[in-house]
Amino acid sequence: MSLPPESLLFTPLSDEAATEIADFLMELALAFEETHLGQILRHRASLNATFCEPSRQLSLFDPDDDCF
Numbered sequence: 001m002s003l004p005p006e007s008l009l010f011t012p013l014s015d016e017a018a019t020e021i022a023d024f025l026m027e028l029a030l031a032f033e034e035t036h037l038g039q040i041l042r043h044r045a046s047l048n049a050t051f052c053e054p055s056r057q058l059s060l061f062d063p064d065d066d067c068f
Contacts, residue, residue, distance in 0.1 A: 013021070033040065
């Protein structure tokens with residue numbers, strides 16, 4: 001019998017198993033970020049460029065404001 005992958009997230013685990021999995025996932029995330037940090041930063045910068053400057057966010061509901 002095959003279980004869907006999302007069901008594994010909700011399977012009861014021992015404290016030790018939960019800790020081991022959490023540690024593994026953190027190491028995986030850190031290794032991925034280290035390898036792809038330049039790409040991640042470029043993408044985040046491109047997303048930030050499409051939003052208002054923080055000082056302009058108060059005018060978010062101004063109908064004449066073309067910031068989005």
